[in-house]
Amino acid sequence: MTESILKVEHVSLAFGGVKALTDVSFEVPRGSVFSIIGPNGAGKTSMLNCISGRYQPNSGNVIFNNKNVTNLRPNDRADLGMGRTFQNLALFGHMSVLDNIMVGRHHLLNNNWLTGPLYWASNAQKEELAHRRYVEEIIDFLEISHIRKSVAGTLSYGLRKRVELARAMALKPELILLDEPMAGMNLEEKEDMARYILDLNEEFGITVVMIEHDMGVVMDISHQVMVLDFGKKLMSGLPDEVMADPHVKRAYLGIEDEEINSEQQREAS
Numbered sequence: 001m002t003e004s005i006l007k008v009e010h011v012s013l014a015f016g017g018v019k020a021l022t023d024v025s026f027e028v029p030r031g032s033v034f035s036i037i038g039p040n041g042a043g044k045t046s047m048l049n050c051i052s053g054r055y056q057p058n059s060g061n062v063i064f065n066n067k068n069v070t071n072l073r074p075n076d077r078a079d080l081g082m083g084r085t086f087q088n089l090a091l092f093g094h095m096s097v098l099d100n101i102m103v104g105r106h107h108l109l110n111n112n113w114l115t116g117p118l119y120w121a122s123n124a125q126k127e128e129l130a131h132r133r134y135v136e137e138i139i140d141f142l143e144i145s146h147i148r149k150s151v152a153g154t155l156s157y158g159l160r161k162r163v164e165l166a167r168a169m170a171l172k173p174e175l176i177l178l179d180e181p182m183a184g185m186n187l188e189e190k191e192d193m194a195r196y197i198l199d200l201n202e203e204f205g206i207t208v209v210m211i212e213h214d215m216g217v218v219m220d221i222s223h224q225v226m227v228l229d230f231g232k233k234l235m236s237g238l239p240d241e242v243m244a245d246p247h248v249k250r251a252y253l254g255i256e257d258e259e260i261n262s263e264q265q266r267e268a269s
């Protein structure tokens, strides 16, 4: 059986009286693309925030690479190999694409305020060059070479999403958390993004946990899908299994009971 890179154990989270998550548990196999789906307000972003450390669950644990990270801050989780992108773009609009991506690499540099003044005399210069090479690899991979010097804020939405992905990849994460990577994209941009996600999973070996509303994309690229509904886990499984489940059809896809019954009758006959 494939080892789990991430285990979420009995996580609950409330905002005042609002229960955003109730006793949610699941495991993400290393090397997989794992999608979280569910209606608006189901708790998807809350779950991603509990994994990344932006929110602390009221109870339960988040285990990453067999280490309990529940009480660690987001930066510490990033150091351990967790990268993320946000539902709303979080780039530095006035900075170039390259500088935005280098920000992602910054925390990996061993050079600090003490060794900084010794830049030319230390290994820092070599380190910086190695980082630049890795960043260039990502830029090639995501086909954004032509905009590397452009100011991020001037780019189309689809390109900015791609730069955000590049910045998350620059951390060399083992696990990447993507919050609605296709939101606001046209069909062509969605197809491109789906291909990049699959390739970063297959070529760079990065495990992906993503929230996505586009069911076509979810079905196409996910190895496993988990459904949240009113903060509770409805089910998880292979994409086909999840989509065929009557509860999911009812809760998420908005298909009425009569349609489900007639479909079940058709299958039985």
Ligand SMILES: Nc1ncnc2c1ncn2[C@@H]1O[C@H](COP(=O)(O)OP(=O)(O)OP(=O)(O)O)[C@@H](O)[C@H]1O
Pocket: 015, 018, 019, 020, 038, 039, 040, 041, 042, 043, 044, 045, 046, 047
């Ligand atoms: N910071 C917050 N303060 C108060 N309530 C919140 C906060 N964040 C989320 N909630 C509430 O928690 C519940 C789950 O919200 P969450 O954003 O996690 O759902 P979601 O599935 O990501 O929704 P969407 O698909 O609309 O992004 C909702 O009832 C929401 O109003």
